[in-house]
Amino acid sequence: GAVVSQHPSRVICKSGTSVKIECRSLDFQATTMFWYRQFPKQSLMLMATSNEGSKATYEQGVEKDKFLINHASLTLSTLTVTSAHPEDSSFYICSAHPPGADHQPQHFGDGTRLSIL
Amino acid sequence: SQQGEEDPQALSIQEGENATMNCSYKTSINNLQWYRQNSGRGLVHLILIRSNEREKHSGRLRVTLDTSKKSSSLLITASRAADTASYFCATDPFGNEKLTFGTGTRLTIIP
Numbered sequence: 001g002a003v004v005s006q007h008p009s010r011v012i013c014k015s016g017t018s019v020k021i022e023c024r025s026l027d028f029q030a031t032t033m034f035w036y037r038q039f040p041k042q043s044l045m046l047m048a049t050s051n052e053g054s055k056a057t058y059e060q061g062v063e064k065d066k067f068l069i070n071h072a073s074l075t076l077s078t079l080t081v082t083s084a085h086p087e088d089s090s091f092y093i094c095s096a097h098p099p100g101a102d103h104q105p106q107h108f109g110d111g112t113r114l115s116i117l
Numbered sequence: 118s119q120q121g122e123e124d125p126q127a128l129s130i131q132e133g134e135n136a137t138m139n140c141s142y143k144t145s146i147n148n149l150q151w152y153r154q155n156s157g158r159g160l161v162h163l164i165l166i167r168s169n170e171r172e173k174h175s176g177r178l179r180v181t182l183d184t185s186k187k188s189s190s191l192l193i194t195a196s197r198a199a200d201t202a203s204y205f206c207a208t209d210p211f212g213n214e215k216l217t218f219g220t221g222t223r224l225t226i227i228p
Contacts, residue, residue: 006159032214043205043218044160093159097214105150105162106216113157 003027004096006109014117015086021079021112023050023094029074030096034106035067038091047092050077084116121206121219129225136193138222140206141186147212149182149189154203154221163191163204196226 003026011019023033031052036044048058048069056069066088068080081088091113095106121142130136142149148167152160164180166173166189173180179192193200206219 004159034215041223043221044216046215046217049215091157095160095216105165106160106214107162108152108159110159111157 004107004109006094006112008112009110010113012115016083019081019084021092023077023109025075025096028098033077033094033096035079036093086116089114089116123219123222125222127223129227130196131227132196132198134196136196136224138191138204140189140219142208144210146208150207151180151191152205198226198228201226
């Protein structure tokens with residue numbers, strides 16, 4: 001089945017550091033990928049839609065200069081949390097939808113636990 | 118985006134019992150999906166039910182959908198310790214693959 005790989009799985013870094021998270025679709029091409037954020041014991045909130053070859057679209061309230069998204073190829077999207085601060089600590093998850101017929105589920109990466117000290 | 122509601126928020130049952138989780142949503146849908154999330158992990162897709170379907174089965178899972186009430190339920194029969202996880206329903210309200218997730222149910226199976 002379709003596999004989405006996310007790296008790294010865990011990051012611990014100092015405040016002010018920029019952190020890059022990668023999301024790869026391993027066995028299918030994804031023109032669109034999605035980035036979600038999840039706080040402890042809460043649901044997933046969509047942050048942005050990553051579009052291959054064009055600018056990402058951000059959900060209301062998400063700072064595009066804070067969360068830089070690059071989707072340079074059909075199998076890779078990256079999320080960079082710039083100048084991260086403790087309030088950015090969260091679980092970040094990406095997903096992608098294999099091309100083809102409608103009514104297909106999203107496939108999710110295993111998430112990245114970001115902890116800013 | 119507006120989230121759906123799930124209830125209960127948390128559920129603890131003995132191994133072997135059945136677990137039922139409910140999800141309500143707010144907009145019209147093409148389909149509704151259920152996902153499982155083990156602690157600290159990503160989401161695993163369980164079942165997708167289309168808006169013109171009323172019930173769907175997959176192994177020990179049974180999902181129902183009532184579009185008139187904008188609600189869905191997930192039943193796990195003969196629960197196992199490995200079923201301990203959080204369960205989320207998700208919809209795609211605008212048909213653009215952007216999923217809106219419910220608040221989730223944390224299920225604990227007691228051995």
